[in-house]
Amino acid sequence: MNTNFNLLFYLKKPKVWNKGPIPIYIRITVNGKRSELSSGRSCEINTWNSDAGRCRGNKEEAKMLNTYLDTLQTKARHAHQILLDSGMEVTAENLKNQLSGNAEKTRYLMQIFDEHNRRMKSLIGNGFEANTLKGYNTSVKHLSGFLKANYGKTDIDVRSLNHAFIVDFEYYLKSTCKCSGVSAEKYIKHLKKMANHCLANNWLTVNPFVNFKSTAKAKERTFLTADELQRITDKEFGIERLEQVRDIFVFCCYTDLFYADVQKLKRSEIGKGIDNEQWIFTTRLKTDTSSRIPLLPQAAKIIKRYNGHPQCEIKDVVLPVLSNQKMNAYLKEIADLCGITKHFTFHLARHTFATTVTLSNGVPIETVSKMLGHTILKTTQHYAKILDVKVSQDMKALRKKLSTSKKSKTQAPSI
Numbered sequence: 579m580n581t582n583f584n585l586l587f588y589l590k591k592p593k594v595w596n597k598g599p600i601p602i603y604i605r606i607t608v609n610g611k612r613s614e615l616s617s618g619r620s621c622e623i624n625t626w627n628s629d630a631g632r633c634r635g636n637k638e639e640a641k642m643l644n645t646y647l648d649t650l651q652t653k654a655r656h657a658h659q660i661l662l663d664s665g666m667e668v669t670a671e672n673l674k675n676q677l678s679g680n681a682e683k684t685r686y687l688m689q690i691f692d693e694h695n696r697r698m699k700s701l702i703g704n705g706f707e708a709n710t711l712k713g714y715n716t717s718v719k720h721l722s723g724f725l726k727a728n729y730g731k732t733d734i735d736v737r738s739l740n741h742a743f744i745v746d747f748e749y750y751l752k753s754t755c756k757c758s759g760v761s762a763e764k765y766i767k768h769l770k771k772m773a774n775h776c777l778a779n780n781w782l783t784v785n786p787f788v789n790f791k792s793t794a795k796a797k798e799r800t801f802l803t804a805d806e807l808q809r810i811t812d813k814e815f816g817i818e819r820l821e822q823v824r825d826i827f828v829f830c831c832y833t834d835l836f837y838a839d840v841q842k843l844k845r846s847e848i849g850k851g852i853d854n855e856q857w858i859f860t861t862r863l864k865t866d867t868s869s870r871i872p873l874l875p876q877a878a879k880i881i882k883r884y885n886g887h888p889q890c891e892i893k894d895v896v897l898p899v900l901s902n903q904k905m906n907a908y909l910k911e912i913a914d915l916c917g918i919t920k921h922f923t924f925h926l927a928r929h930t931f932a933t934t935v936t937l938s939n940g941v942p943i944e945t946v947s948k949m950l951g952h953t954i955l956k957t958t959q960h961y962a963k964i965l966d967v968k969v970s971q972d973m974k975a976l977r978k979k980l981s982t983s984k985k986s987k988t989q990a991p992s993i
Contacts, residue, residue: 613670
């Protein structure tokens, strides 16, 4: 709601005044409450027009004084607009602070977001990846659209952030931007990072996310079954580019490496582990955490296949990895040729390692979590939830145990 104000210029006599110019003061009134400040100018009492709040006369000195007072009045209107735009309460005291320059510096949400992204861009390759920045840039685009659609503005004071703002933004992401629940949650998470930054710098006094909880549910991880993985491994394509992409994909199914990690994997990162077997010793590009992965025979066989490959020799890498775009495009071809209808991307290899290769074969979830580079076990548990085959195996073992126990009791000799 727009709150109007009244502005009055008047002469305020000092307590010890006898004669001479009297200081001109500004009185700001909002909803019956007043606040005053000095204009920094003075005027003779006999030349002052109380009704107009200006100096009488056509002399240059009078004209200059009135022009100055007009400028102050314009500044007061501008200060009033600033309060309205920022969402701050329009009070006589706040107007006085804005007009006198004593108001707290206004921090704007989009400016903070842009500064964050600018810094992130300068740190690509040194703690951040281009894809991470891409996500934050998309957040800026969606947030700008939301501000324009819901507020008719290009930016707002961070103090305007509240629970209603976040709820409305989430709705905008899902309805107008057609984002999935998981995608919307990611963009909300980016906004939360900005809010936490403001809280840390005391630009916000109340956490707007304190009562907000996302309702998004994580999607079930898609993975290849043992049969599908074997089908891809054994398939003869007769096309070099497809067989190369297949080999790299299968390699990651047995090592759990991300695309970015296998692309940069150096020969020097393959060495003997604690058991005198071949291991991968690398650093995860995404999390900058060290990763130690025992090299399974299927993966070791693929490495050997590309010994002496020109691209590997020139770049001193283990495998000749193509661009992510080409890899995913060729993987779709491979899926069609193998009769696999699942949504096929390179990241499917990592899911397959976690489920089909390790958890389904009895590898403890703590071990899998460490190899995946997860810092929280809960992240790995998402994979365990979808393993019907593991449930089947566990229940089969239980049936066998119960059956054996019952049989033992039946055959027990009587005393």
